[in-house]
Amino acid sequence: MTSAGRFAPSPSGELHVGNLRTAILAWLFAKSSGRDFLLRVEDLDRARSGAEAEQLRDLEAIGVSWDAAVVRQTERAALYDAAIARLTADGRTYECFCTRREIQEAPSAPHAPQGAYPGTCRRLSTAEREIRRASRPASIRLRADVSEWAVEDQLQGNYVGVVDDFVLRRNDGVTAYNLAVVVDDAAQGIDQVVRGDDLLPSTPRQAYLATLLGLPIPEYAHVPLVVNHDGVRLAKRDGAVTLGDLAAVGIPAERVRHLILESLGLPAGTLAQVLPHFDARKLPRDPWVWKTPRP
Numbered sequence: 001m002t003s004a005g006r007f008a009p010s011p012s013g014e015l016h017v018g019n020l021r022t023a024i025l026a027w028l029f030a031k032s033s034g035r036d037f038l039l040r041v042e043d044l045d046r047a048r049s050g051a052e053a054e055q056l057r058d059l060e061a062i063g064v065s066w067d068a069a070v071v072r073q074t075e076r077a078a079l080y081d082a083a084i085a086r087l088t089a090d091g092r093t094y095e096c097f098c099t100r101r102e103i104q105e106a107p108s109a110p111h112a113p114q115g116a117y118p119g120t121c122r123r124l125s126t127a128e129r130e131i132r133r134a135s136r137p138a139s140i141r142l143r144a145d146v147s148e149w150a151v152e153d154q155l156q157g158n159y160v161g162v163v164d165d166f167v168l169r170r171n172d173g174v175t176a177y178n179l180a181v182v183v184d185d186a187a188q189g190i191d192q193v194v195r196g197d198d199l200l201p202s203t204p205r206q207a208y209l210a211t212l213l214g215l216p217i218p219e220y221a222h223v224p225l226v227v228n229h230d231g232v233r234l235a236k237r238d239g240a241v242t243l244g245d246l247a248a249v250g251i252p253a254e255r256v257r258h259l260i261l262e263s264l265g266l267p268a269g270t271l272a273q274v275l276p277h278f279d280a281r282k283l284p285r286d287p288w289v290w291k292t293p294r295p
């Protein structure tokens with residue numbers, strides 16, 4: 001089995017400097033620890049035609065290379081089906097018929113954390129399930145027997161987060177992110193997950209699910225996001241933030257890479273050139289405030 005890190009973008013549009021910075025960090029973490037670096041396109045949801053090709057082109061332009069063919073989640077339904085079948089055989093799943101509104105309005109269980117699924121459909125009788133099936137397709141939820149789980153993160157330390165009966169398959173048939181990511185990382189031999197720290201809160205759910213499936217838990221490093229001048233996570237509306245927009249105002253991809261490296265306390269150069277200078281322990285722990293540079 002390989003030992004690998006990865007970058008896993010959703011092809012919903014062009015990558016912006018925040019995504020590109022996370023990709024560069026994931027590459028540096030992987031290569032500095034002797035791992036391969038893999039790319040996975042998370043196209044189960046919100047995929048926009050043409051976006052994958054744009055994203056791969058931009059990653060290449062910024063100097064991020066990968067070591068195996070790109071994997072797409074839409075080609076991996078059999079793996080997700082097998083994982084859900086295994087959990088179901090273990091009595092670990094149940095059908096849920098709740099609408100978003102019903103979940104919001106349901107009285108939450110005592111001591112349940114904010115936003116956790118209240119367990120409404122956990123104990124439906126066979127007859128009740130039959131009735132509800134006639135009116136609404138079911139989502140599939142995990143029957144969790146813990147309410148929290150701890151993970152170890154290279155940058156954030158020990159992190160304890162909520163585990164509820166989260167969705168494995170949505171009621172429109174789309175595999176949920178938390179299931180797909182766990183199955184894919186294990187199937188690709190990914191033992192190091194570097195990604196934005198907005199995903200830290202869902203990590204305990206994923207680590208718990210991996211444990212139930214008998215899969216190894218990867219090393220985690222959740223890196224600070226890039227934010228705009230208001231401290232809000234960078235988005236397309238924040239002006240020239242994609243390689244295409246930046247090139248149009250006279251800032252080529254190489255300069256963008258150098259700005260990103262500078263924000264990480266690293267010298268300018270190719271990723272291979274800066275690799276010997278990379279030390280995860282010295283990374284800035286605060287978000288990077290993006291200012292569109294002058295050409």
Ligand SMILES: [Zn+2]
Nearest residue numbers: 096097098121
């Ligand atoms: Zn329900």
